[in-house]
Amino acid sequence: xxxxxxxxxxxxxxxxxxxxxxxxxxxxxxxxxxxxxxxxxxxxxxxxxxxxxxxxxxxxxxxxxxxxxxxxxxxxxxxxxxxxxxxxxx
Numbered sequence: 001x002x003x004x005x006x007x008x009x010x011x012x013x014x015x016x017x018x019x020x021x022x023x024x025x026x027x028x029x030x031x032x033x034x035x036x037x038x039x040x041x042x043x044x045x046x047x048x049x050x051x052x053x054x055x056x057x058x059x060x061x062x063x064x065x066x067x068x069x070x071x072x073x074x075x076x077x078x079x080x081x082x083x084x085x086x087x088x089x090x
Contacts, residue, residue, distance in 0.1 A: 007030050007031055007034075008030065008031065008034045008035060008038075009028075009029070009030045009034050009052070009055045009056070009059055010027075010028065010029060010030075010033075010034035010035075010037040010038050010055065011025060011027070011028045011037075011055050011058040011059055012025070012026045012027035012028070012037055012041065012046075013025065013026060013058070013067070013075070013078075014026040015079070020066060021066060022066040022067045022068075022069075022072065022075075023066070023067050023075055023079070024064055024065065024066050024067070025058060025061045025062065025063055025064065025065050025067070026063070026064070027063070028058070028059050028061075028063065030059075047081065047082045047085045047086070049078055049081050049082075051078070054071075054074050054075075054078065057071055057074070058071075
């Protein structure tokens with residue numbers, strides 16, 4: 001059985017369909033930095049999805065790095081979640 005880490009992690013993505021081929025990592029961190037990323041997201045109305053497995057994969061990427069094709073499906077599901085939340089707000 002895999003032991004779950006108790007340190008909170010967070011990754012922030014940005015996607016501009018006019019400029020980017022794929023979403024990019026804009027912020028990442030663990031512990032206090034993760035808490036700050038989450039706090040800022042909430043403050044600015046950015047949807048938050050709790051997906052520790054995806055965060056683990058994304059946290060291995062560098063800041064401003066585009067997500068690799070191997071995880072497009074997982075990130076597409078995340079974007080679908082975000083779009084559904086945004087459409088409910090309208």
